[in-house]
Amino acid sequence: MQNTRLNNLLDTIASRLSQWFLNPWRRLSLLVISFFFGTFLGTAISTTAGQKAELDIVVAAFLVFLTEITSRIFYNRNFFSQRSLWVEALNILKIGFIYSLFIEAFKLGS
Structure with a gap:
């Protein structure tokens, strides 16, 4: 890609955001917010x-297809040697989503 002002700005924002999330x-x-958003989505x-x-x-x-794709991304060792924050957040969102679907099934069963 060309070295434009927009690319420089986006690179700077991404690097500062990644530094901010190192805490x-x-x-x-x-x-946790990703988990709660997954329960809301479910x-x-x-x-x-x-x-x-x-x-x-x-x-x-x-939905089963999406959860399986998410699991494949998260548990595939060749895709990411080091798990990034967005992959972890996607997996936690999937866990919240599946948890919410189980809760909805329990509500319908009772």
Whole structure:
């Protein structure tokens, strides 16, 4: 890519943001926020997909596909030798999402 002002600005922002998240408390807070956002997504997707009740199987297959892709990205050793923050946040989001779907299933079963 060319060395433009926009590229320099984006590189500077990315490097400062990565330095800012090196603090363990900030990193942990981002992961907790990612978990809570995953639980919100699980609840929101299950209620909106269940409203019409026509595409339940298609939506379920798509969600399983997304969680499997996320697991493959996180647990593949060749993809990232060192796990970056966004990969960890994506995995925690997936865990929150699956947790929320289990809670929704328990609510429907009781």
